Amino acid sequence: MGTEAPEALARLAGERVDHRFKGLPPDADGLTVGELAAQRRNLFTDGFTTPVLALSAERLEHNLALMETYATRHGLAFAPHGKTSMAPQLFRRQTDRGAWGITLAVPHQVRVARAFGVRRIFLANELVDPAALRWTAAQLDADPGFRFVCYVDSVRGVELVDAALRGAGRPLDVVVELAAGDGARTGVRTEAECAAVADAVAAAPTLRLVGVAGYEGEVPRADPERVRAWLRRLTGLAVDLDKAGRFADTEEIVVSAGGSAWFDAVADVFAELPGLSVPVLKLLRSGAYVSHDDGHYRKLTPFNRVPAEGALEPAFRLWTQVVSRPSPDQAFVNAGKRDAAYDLDLPFAQVVRRDGTERPATGVSVTALSDQHAWLRTSAEADLEVGDWVGLGLSHPCTSFDKWPLIPLAEADGTVVDYIRTFF
Numbered sequence: 225m226g227t228e229a230p231e232a233l234a235r236l237a238g239e240r241v242d243h244r245f246k247g248l249p250p251d252a253d254g255l256t257v258g259e260l261a262a263q264r265r266n267l268f269t270d271g272f273t274t275p276v277l278a279l280s281a282e283r284l285e286h287n288l289a290l291m292e293t294y295a296t297r298h299g300l301a302f303a304p305h306g307k308t309s310m311a312p313q314l315f316r317r318q319t320d321r322g323a324w325g326i327t328l329a330v331p332h333q334v335r336v337a338r339a340f341g342v343r344r345i346f347l348a349n350e351l352v353d354p355a356a357l358r359w360t361a362a363q364l365d366a367d368p369g370f371r372f373v374c375y376v377d378s379v380r381g382v383e384l385v386d387a388a389l390r391g392a393g394r395p396l397d398v399v400v401e402l403a404a405g406d407g408a409r410t411g412v413r414t415e416a417e418c419a420a421v422a423d424a425v426a427a428a429p430t431l432r433l434v435g436v437a438g439y440e441g442e443v444p445r446a447d448p449e450r451v452r453a454w455l456r457r458l459t460g461l462a463v464d465l466d467k468a469g470r471f472a473d474t475e476e477i478v479v480s481a482g483g484s485a486w487f488d489a490v491a492d493v494f495a496e497l498p499g500l501s502v503p504v505l506k507l508l509r510s511g512a513y514v515s516h517d518d519g520h521y522r523k524l525t526p527f528n529r530v531p532a533e534g535a536l537e538p539a540f541r542l543w544t545q546v547v548s549r550p551s552p553d554q555a556f557v558n559a560g561k562r563d564a565a566y567d568l569d570l571p572f573a574q575v576v577r578r579d580g581t582e583r584p585a586t587g588v589s590v591t592a593l594s595d596q597h598a599w600l601r602t603s604a605e606a607d608l609e610v611g612d613w614v615g616l617g618l619s620h621p622c623t624s625f626d627k628w629p630l631i632p633l634a635e636a637d638g639t640v641v642d643y644i645r646t647f648f
Contacts, residue, residue: 225319226369229341233316236645237261245630246563247276257630257643267543267638268577274545274613275559277624278634279515281641283539284317290534291513292321297533298491303327303346303480305511309625311646312340314514325371327509331356334372336647338363346480347374348439348509350401350410352381354388361392373434373478375401377412382424382431389430398425399435399478400465402458404442411438418461422470433470435478435505436462440486448529451486455493466500480507488526488533512621515539519569519619540624542571542616544598549610555600557614560593563627569619571598577613585614 237258241248249271252260265271267278295302301324306315310333315326325344328334331353334345351357351374364370376382376398389396400418403411412418418436425433438458440451462479471477477500482490487510494506512521516536527535542564544557564571570593573585587606592599598616602608618624625631626648633642 225316226341226343226367229312229316232340233313236313239645241630246628247273247632248630249273257645261640261642264639264641267632267634267640268580268613269638272543272632272640274543275557275563276632277540277542277563277628278632278640279644280537280539280541281633281635283537284515284633287513287516287536287539288317288321290536291510292323294487294491294533295508296322298495300482300491300494300506300508302508302510303344304514305329305348305483305509306337307333308511308622309514309644309646310336310648311625311631311644312336312342313642313644315340315342318514324505324507327511331359334360338370343367343369344371345373346478346507346509347372348437348480350375350377350381352384352388354384357385357388357396358392361389361394361396364396365393371397373397373399375399375410375437376421376425376431377401377403377410379420379424382421382428386428386430392430395430395432397432397434397474399437399480400425400433400461402436402438402461404438404440404454405444407444408442409439415457415461415464418465419468422465422468426470432473433465434474434476435471435480436465437478437480437507439483440481440490441483446486448489451489452493455481455489456496459493459497462504463498463500471501474502476503476505477501478505478507480505480509482508482510484510484512484521485524486526488530515621515624517565517619517621517624518572518574518617521619521621538617540618540621541574542618544614544616546600546608546610546612546614547597549608552604553602555588555602555608557598557600557616558596559598559616560596562595564593564598564616565618565620565623565627566593567620567623571616571618573600573614574617575615576608577615578609578611582615588614590616
């Protein structure tokens with residue numbers, strides 16, 4: 225991250241606590257975030273209101289360290305996907321942990337990252353909006369140290385980018401996106417079409433072709449064999465374009481893939497890539513690891529297949545409170561769709577706190593969410609009363625971070641040591 229990052233991050237600590245931030249102690253209004261953090265309040269006893277989402281300080285640090293080690297061990301550069309958290313404080317911790325840069329998905333996210341000094345951005349998406357392109361070009365011209373790479377997947381898209389950037393200074397670095405298969409998301413469907421897109425880039429003075437990329441998570445009916453077969457198509461495309469002289473204007477060829485479910489396959493196949501005409505940046509983009517989860521990615525993480533490499537730890541817990549116990553088999557807590565991810569799985573009841581004591585949420589399960597309530601089913605063994613705090617695990621980090629603009633970072637005993645600001 226750039227030299228302006230510390231100053232921008234310091235300004236976050238100067239932001240005033242007020243009604244914009246859910247779950248924070250009402251008596252903290254008017255304090256700066258930094259002043260509140262310095263008080264090291266306890267999440268459970270010092271005035272935080274439910275619902276409140278907390279991020280585990282210890283588990284966050286574990287996950288950051290584990291993926292740094294994994295990328296280094298496998299010879300991968302790492303540009304974690306910032307759309308997961310949209311938290312510049314976490315971007316900084318990721319780059320401090322050796323990340324090459326940050327991956328993003330849309331122009332707004334790029335603006336956030338640039339405001340906090342991110343110097344290398346991989347936009348894992350097509351970019352054809354003229355205003356966003358001109359803004360990006362101005363950033364490149366103003367900062368010689370800024371590196372920006374984005375997808376192209378059509379001749380028409382190349383033409384639109386070229387038209388928008390006429391008169392700009394530095395050319396825009398692009399990679400051809402290879403689709404993960406018929407019916408998958410964006411990307412060029414065939415190698416012949418990839419060559420046509422590469423020809424269009426070569427004919428556009430405002431663009432420079434620097435590599436190939438794609439997203440293996442979109443492979444239809446994904447399994448290890450299908451994913452590896454598609455990844456070999458991607459690396460084969462890089463080899464073929466290099467043989468054809470398509471990368472003559474770059475000092476480094478970018479080959480990029482890697483969501484949070486198949487990065488072991490990416491590591492294996494990228495290790496097979498033969499030497500090309502210039503050095504290769506093998507760029508992994510997994511993002512959900514930073515908080516991991518208790519559902520979707522807990523089931524899909526590659527570390528389940530390679531346990532000797534370590535294990536990620538779910539770092540989120542949504543603390544709620546029982547507000548109604550209308551029958552022996554039913555209870556309601558005060559968090560719902562406004563507070564918890566629900567696009568992939570419902571939350572998971574994990575622990576109950578009462579009078580300072582925490583125990584497993586035995587016999588308690590979440591069956592539905594309303595806007596502001598979670599519906600709980602309780603069996604005969606469930607010991608649950610109105611007023612109890614219930615800690616919920618969440619599934620899908622990308623739709624958990626976005627509901628909370630300021631997230632307490634708490635140690636295992638509940639001491640809140642910092643607050644993570646998000647920008648969605």
